[in-house]
Amino acid sequence: xxxxxxxxxxxxxxxxxxxxxxxxxxxxxxxxxxxxxxxxxxxxxxxxxxxxxxxxxxxxxxxxxxxxxxxxxxxxxxxxxxxxxxxxxxxxxxxxxxxxxxxxxxxxxxxxxx
Numbered sequence: 001x002x003x004x005x006x007x008x009x010x011x012x013x014x015x016x017x018x019x020x021x022x023x024x025x026x027x028x029x030x031x032x033x034x035x036x037x038x039x040x041x042x043x044x045x046x047x048x049x050x051x052x053x054x055x056x057x058x059x060x061x062x063x064x065x066x067x068x069x070x071x072x073x074x075x076x077x078x079x080x081x082x083x084x085x086x087x088x089x090x091x092x093x094x095x096x097x098x099x100x101x102x103x104x105x106x107x108x109x110x111x112x113x114x
């Protein structure tokens with residue numbers, strides 16, 4: 001991977017991180033609802049907001065980890081097999097730590113665990 005490619009990936013990660021951190025969470029208060037349907041609706045909305053915040057927190061963590069690795073020789077190397085991850089995969093998912101083959105094996109194993 002060239003320095004220009006790493007720089008482009010780094011800029012993409014930094015922009016994505018900025019976008020995520022710029023979003024302010026919405027607060028939905030379920031305590032003062034006129035009826036049970038509204039209360040249920042607000043509880044559902046709160047549940048979705050919590051799930052979204054957890055997903056965003058995971059994305060922020062993954063992006064920060066990728067930014068910390070990007071200048072090291074380990075960036076772009078599969079954590080499982082040690083092979084190069086591949087530029088197309090890194091361009092599509094710059095936070096990837098597994099190559100396509102190892103990711104598929106991991107997902108296949110997770111499917112059997114369920």
